Amino acid sequence: MQDEMVLSVEAAERNGLLEKIRRLVLGGDFPPGAVLPEAFLAQEFEVSRTPVREALKQLQNEGLVEIRPKVGTFVREPTRREIIELFQVKESLEGLAVSLLARRGATAELSALRLNLEDSEAAVLTNDSEAYARLVHEFHWTIVRGSDNLKLVEHYERLMNQLAYQRLVLRTVEHPGRLAASTREHRAVLEMIEHKDPFGAETAMRNHVHASSREALTDPVQSLRN
Amino acid sequence: MQDEMVLSVEAAERNGLLEKIRRLVLGGDFPPGAVLPEAFLAQEFEVSRTPVREALKQLQNEGLVEIRPKVGTFVREPTRREIIELFQVKESLEGLAVSLLARRGATAELSALRLNLEDSEAAVLTNDSEAYARLVHEFHWTIVRGSDNLKLVEHYERLMNQLAYQRLVLRTVEHPGRLAASTREHRAVLEMIEHKDPFGAETAMRNHVHASSREALTDPVQSLRN
DNA sequence: GACGCGCTTCTTGCATGCAACATAGGCTGT
DNA sequence: ACAGCCTATGTTGCATGCAAGAAGCGCGTC
Structure with a gap:
């Protein structure tokens, strides 16, 4: 493997x-x-x-x-509808990933996530959008990789490519208050993982992705108006 | 679209x-x-x-x-581990699909599922494995297509290709008692959709896929021994 | 008899040439 | 002036030729 x-x-x-x-x-x-x-x-x-x-x-x-x-x-640029659809799939896959990770209780990924959260909170305080975007990316990928499910990783990678995620995140990250809210949601997810609660972790993650998708979609960007 | x-x-x-x-x-x-x-x-x-x-x-x-x-x-033949991984993703994606379908309350797909279930029960009684395999395939695909999420459909199609699903189903379908159990699970899923209960439907579907994956994996086939 | 080396053969990897088609622009006829 | 056609051009689609590498086999040698 x-x-x-x-x-x-x-x-x-x-x-x-x-x-x-x-x-x-x-x-x-x-x-x-x-x-x-x-x-x-x-x-x-x-x-x-x-x-x-x-x-x-x-x-x-x-x-x-x-x-x-x-x-x-x-x-080709994803239509608005495709973005909605892709976020639904993203929610499902990341929910699965975090559930598997919580079940595993993998310590390496756990400490990486803790570090990530600290850095994220620091980035929120200094309002460093760029660093935050990178950290968000890393947080989600750490969880997906931490699922220890290579096929899930492959499908997730494909999904993220389709979403052209980088472009989206760089915009939503500049919404006022979103950084702090997002970090709180990350913390909630991490706590569920630490409690080895797969179901709770999945729920928290799906809530988080759902919130983030709403942010991305309410972004008044011309290119998303189709 | x-x-x-x-x-x-x-x-x-x-x-x-x-x-x-x-x-x-x-x-x-x-x-x-x-x-x-x-x-x-x-x-x-x-x-x-x-x-x-x-x-x-x-x-x-x-x-x-x-x-x-x-x-x-x-x-290339999927390794046993890959099959496990793919079934986990399958569980997640079909859970999403049925949840979306239950939320939509689409009548066309609903009646198709009802018909499918009747045919399936008939196939169980006559022990027609071949027809049953086809009906199972149709049942799951109807749900996925009924999610009205094209990106989900695409990822699902890719996943099923990777699983070489046809080969697997044709074997598990011959497990004694599995046909009847599978049909009961299908009925449970359908009832949840009819009750417009997305969460219940998702849970029922995931249970069903999980059960079916255990069947497929406990199948003592040489080619899965790697 | 066994081991090692080289060659033969089979495979993919890539470059190039040509054909087919869609599109846009001008030209001609009305 | 406008509509329709026709040609020029740009693009992809595919066939083919050649090169490079890998693996198996046979031969020679120890």
Whole structure:
């Protein structure tokens, strides 16, 4: 199992190209709807069109780009409805993850979460949005990885890519009061884990994700108006 | 949203190849571990190696095959641990689906489920394993589609492909008494949906999936011994 | 007889060329 | 002036050719 992860990482680095293009799309270097010609990417990364094509097909499968046959490849932005749907799935998967983690009582992840919470509270006090966004990301990923369920991790990763999560978080994090509320919710989750209460942890986590999704969706951003 | 589904279906039929190869792998025509040369598939489906390659990469991404660079492509069978992990995710996703469906109170899906249950009980009485396997499949898919959450449907489809579910169900279905128990659990789920009780429905569904996973895993099949 | 080395063969990985199609812009006819 | 067509161009889709690496097999040597 561990071997597979190493292998897949190695494979990813060998390909590399997929990750590079994905970061290009997720990073917002290209505006949504922009055309993404194979020939350009091929030249950009100094490979031929063939591996670029393969990578783009994967990205289409993930829902990040749309390949219109004989027309072109376009950066795809999730619709508002898709974001709602994805958050529902996120809630479910993270609920499962934290429930499994609470059942395991894994000490390594627990201490990581405690440290994370301390840092988060410090970031709230100094109003450091950027650091907080990073810490939130880390908190959720620590829990998912802590579930010790690789398939869950894989599906979660796919989900987060589809959500283009980074872009969303960077906005919601700037809502007044949200940082403090979010941290309180994190603390509630952590306490449930410490109490080895899988059900309570799952409930707390789902409440948290639900709250965070409402924040993300009430964000009056033009690009989410479709 | 509906358009996208149509588009993706059309795209799938245009490609077709991916589905064909997937069925080949899932159908068990090739034993797990068997080599699956690009050249052979290319000749078999009368296309060149390029589209075959693209399809195989997708299947690798789904976890159905393993491409060992410069060596070959092999049919991959989920390990026992992976099956456990996948069932945990399945439990979570189907729980979400049924909860959403119960909240919607969709009448079309409800009547489909009622009919399904009647047919299932008839299949139990006549001990028609094959029909029952099909009905179970239909029951779960009706619920997932009834969630009216396309992203959930997509992730679920991916999950089921990874599980090679058909192969598993055809075995567990032959456990004595399992058919009747499974049908009772289905009825419990349906009743919760009819009562518009999302939480109760989710709980019932998760119990059902959990029970079914225990059945699948206690099945003494050689191929699951790894 | 056993071990080690090299070659042969099979596989994938990638580059390139050509064909098919969609789209946009201009041109012509009314 | 406007509508319709037609062509030019850009894009993807696919086939093919070649290179590189891995694994198995046979041969030679100890």
